[in-house]
Amino acid sequence: MPGARIRIPFSQQNLMSNINQFEFLDEPAASLSDMVFKFLEDGDWSSGSEGCRENEMLELEDEGEENNGNVEEDKSFWENQHQLLHATLFRTSSLESRIRSISKEALKEIRMAGTICGCGRPMAASCRSCLMEEASSRLRNAGYNSAICKTKWRSSPDIPSGEHTFMDVIDNSSSKRGDVRVIIELNFRAEFEMAKASEEYNQLVLRLPEVFVGKVERLNSVVKILCSAAKKCMKEKKMHLGPWRKQRYMLTKWLGTTCERSTTMPPLSMGPSSRLPRPKASMLTVDLKEMLPDLHCTAVAVV
Structure with a gap:
């Protein structure tokens, strides 16, 4: 308080035990404990505690509403991605449908016939490059510019x-449209699979075809949908x-x-490979006596 002076009796040995001897020159003497208790009584501490509890309850309610909002937002996002992908x-166009039909029929025949490619491996099982060559060749035989x-x-x-x-197939049958490029990917679904993806993302990937046949614009849209979903998945x-x-x-x-x-083509054969294995020489099959007539052999008894 302004103008007040405090006189402290330094002669006392125990300052804390005699703290009540502090005197204000301008006011009557009062003990420090009385002042503290009076301050606590004047302050409305109970209402402050209730206010803190109310604030905590409001914060919890806000967090709950925010979490519910996030769940609804996530659900809406995945539903929207499914609808966009389906649409x-x-x-599809008639050109895409024709190319898709020929490609699927070619792959089906190759798998059923057990075609062996020039690599000596089953084409449908392990040789992707030769499988593409065969499918592309059949598209060319059908009149399409495939490569x-x-x-x-x-x-x-x-x-x-x-x-x-x-x-791919480049179609230039229409002078008005110009060249139309159709992309053909035999392992399209596998290109978007992720090891640690969420269930929502995996369900979206399952909607993708194993063999994709579509124009550049369609491919662009599909990739945009899946990459947006992958980003959302990793963020979650x-x-x-x-x-x-x-x-x-x-x-x-x-x-x-x-x-x-x-447009190169490897040599193909239908059914099991007719190539005979090359004989391999072995030291175990060589007659040393014919090659070395002067060689003297001594019989050794085996005990």
Whole structure:
């Protein structure tokens, strides 16, 4: 308080025991304990505690509403992705339908016949490159300009380097539309599978066809939907999304600027391979006495 002076009796040995001897010159003497208790009585501490509890309850209610809002938002996101993917895949043109039909029929015949490619392996089981060559050849026999495409790209700050091989068909039957490119990917679903994905993402991937046949615009839309879902999935699981899962990298696989088209064909044979195995010489089958007539052999008794 202004103008007040305190006189402290330093002659006392125990300052704490005589603290009540403090005197204010301008006011009557009062003990420190009385002042403290009077201060506590004047303050409305019970109402303050109730206010804190009310604030805590409001914060908990806000958190609950926020969590409920996030759940509804996540559910709406995945439902929207399913609807977009369904609409994109099932809205197809007559050109895409014809190419898809020929491609599926060719793959079915190859699997049933057990075609052996020039690599000496079952084509349908392990040789993807020869499988693409055979399917592309059948599309060419049907009158389509089909080829094997190989894209390559260098690393950049956004994506790592890589390469990818797939099929395509370029249709120029209409002068008004110009060249129309149709992408054919035999392992399309596997390109988007992730080991630690959520159930919602896995269900979305299962909607993808194993063999994709579609125009560039359709491929672009599908990749955008799946990459957006992959980003959402990793965010929900609080995991890092690899650069090879991002939209730019995925599109570069099929729509890269550097693309080589090839129509070469390996030698094929239907059914089991007729190639005879090359005989291999072994030291165990060599007659040393014929090769070395002067060689003297001494019989040794085996005990």
